Amino acid sequence: MWLQNFGFLGVALFSAVILTRPSVTALVLLTFVLAGVALSVVYENRVFCRYLCPVGGFIGLYAMAAPLALRVRDTQVCLSHKHKDCVTGNERGYGCPWMVYPGNLTRNVYCGLCTECLKTCPKDNVAIYIQAPGSDLLVAKERRLDEAYKAFIMLGCALLYSAVLLGPWRWAKDWANMASLPGWLAYATAFLGVNLLALPGCFWLATRAARRLAHQTARVRRLFVDYAYALVPMGLAGWIAFSLSFVLVNGSYMMTALSDPFGWGWDLFGTAGGGWAPLVDPALAAFLQVGALTGGLVFALRTAYRIACEHSHDARLALRATLPIAGFLVASALGFVWLYLG
Numbered sequence: 001m002w003l004q005n006f007g008f009l010g011v012a013l014f015s016a017v018i019l020t021r022p023s024v025t026a027l028v029l030l031t032f033v034l035a036g037v038a039l040s041v042v043y044e045n046r047v048f049c050r051y052l053c054p055v056g057g058f059i060g061l062y063a064m065a066a067p068l069a070l071r072v073r074d075t076q077v078c079l080s081h082k083h084k085d086c087v088t089g090n091e092r093g094y095g096c097p098w099m100v101y102p103g104n105l106t107r108n109v110y111c112g113l114c115t116e117c118l119k120t121c122p123k124d125n126v127a128i129y130i131q132a133p134g135s136d137l138l139v140a141k142e143r144r145l146d147e148a149y150k151a152f153i154m155l156g157c158a159l160l161y162s163a164v165l166l167g168p169w170r171w172a173k174d175w176a177n178m179a180s181l182p183g184w185l186a187y188a189t190a191f192l193g194v195n196l197l198a199l200p201g202c203f204w205l206a207t208r209a210a211r212r213l214a215h216q217t218a219r220v221r222r223l224f225v226d227y228a229y230a231l232v233p234m235g236l237a238g239w240i241a242f243s244l245s246f247v248l249v250n251g252s253y254m255m256t257a258l259s260d261p262f263g264w265g266w267d268l269f270g271t272a273g274g275g276w277a278p279l280v281d282p283a284l285a286a287f288l289q290v291g292a293l294t295g296g297l298v299f300a301l302r303t304a305y306r307i308a309c310e311h312s313h314d315a316r317l318a319l320r321a322t323l324p325i326a327g328f329l330v331a332s333a334l335g336f337v338w339l340y341l342g
């Protein structure tokens with residue numbers, strides 16, 4: 001998902017402009033639609049969703065924390081079934097539009113849950129299961145550097161969005177909003193530096209410390225990629241807290257906008273003149289944010305420990321290896337709490 005990583009960063013660099021200028025918002029959405037249509041004319045499958053869509057990349061990453069999973073019931077049935085209808089398609093449905101072979105599916109990342117294979121499989125060998133949230137994060141053989149970087153980018157963007165868009169620093173908003181070119185260039189440099197260098201760099205040091213503390217023998221690069229999957233629950237909690245901060249406080253604008261979507265004086269649902277009122281008491285919103293961040297931190301710490309156990313079979317050593325990673329996770333969680341409550 002490198003293309004999706006850079007696509008997301010490209011969009012995120014202009015997020016303040018995209019969020020505050022409706023014409024730019026429309027242009028970006030139109031570009032997504034046109035790119036999706038153009039690629040679907042050239043290729044058979046959902047190439048845009050699978051390889052390019054900046055949103056698809058992070059949905060795939062966070063789908064690893066999901067309690068639902070589409071999997072085959074019995075891989076032996078797939079092995080003995082010579083005609084792979086789930087790949088080729090048949091009269092009941094398309095071959096997998098995400099170019100996945102369901103028989104090998106062990107994680108949610110690249111499955112769009114379109115349900116085509118549920119329709120096409122003549123052996124009734126595909127089902128949707130309830131699984132322990134985060135099980136996919138522990139599928140060691142599928143871990144990759146591009147996905148690890150996606151985890152850094154999503155965590156870094158959640159922190160930076162919270163600071164710039166919701167924080168009290170007027171100059172940061174002006175820089176992000178392109179009030180001046182030098183200001184935006186400084187913002188872009190800092191934004192890319194934090195996401196691509198600072199956060200991965202600190203995590204690399206934490207990984208080296210974990211390796212040394214627990215005498216782990218795997219290469220640092222392998223451990224760096226593996227431990228990065230513990231960032232997924234933390235980043236997801238950060239985005240939940242970020243979303244709560246404006247949905248619960250500014251959600252009343254949704255009814256106004258739905259009633260008069262173009263600002264042309266319509267009143268489709270009688271709510272155009274509703275004005276602003278917080279959906280919940282801001283104190284309750286802060287309570288929910290801290291709850292989400294605490295839950296995400298506990299989930300992330302547990303994931304880090306279980307990944308450490310893959311490399312240290314002694315529980316005490318695994319616990320020691322978890323300590324530096326836990327330090328990184330706790331610092332991230334405190335950063336969010338400080339931004340929302342500080």
Ligand code: SF4
Nearest residue numbers: 078081085086121125
């Ligand atoms: S069509 Fe069904 S049984 Fe055959 S390979 Fe695909 S999922 Fe397995």
Ligand code: SF4
Nearest residue numbers: 096111112114115117
């Ligand atoms: S649900 Fe859709 S995307 Fe997922 S494996 Fe089946 S056909 Fe592919």
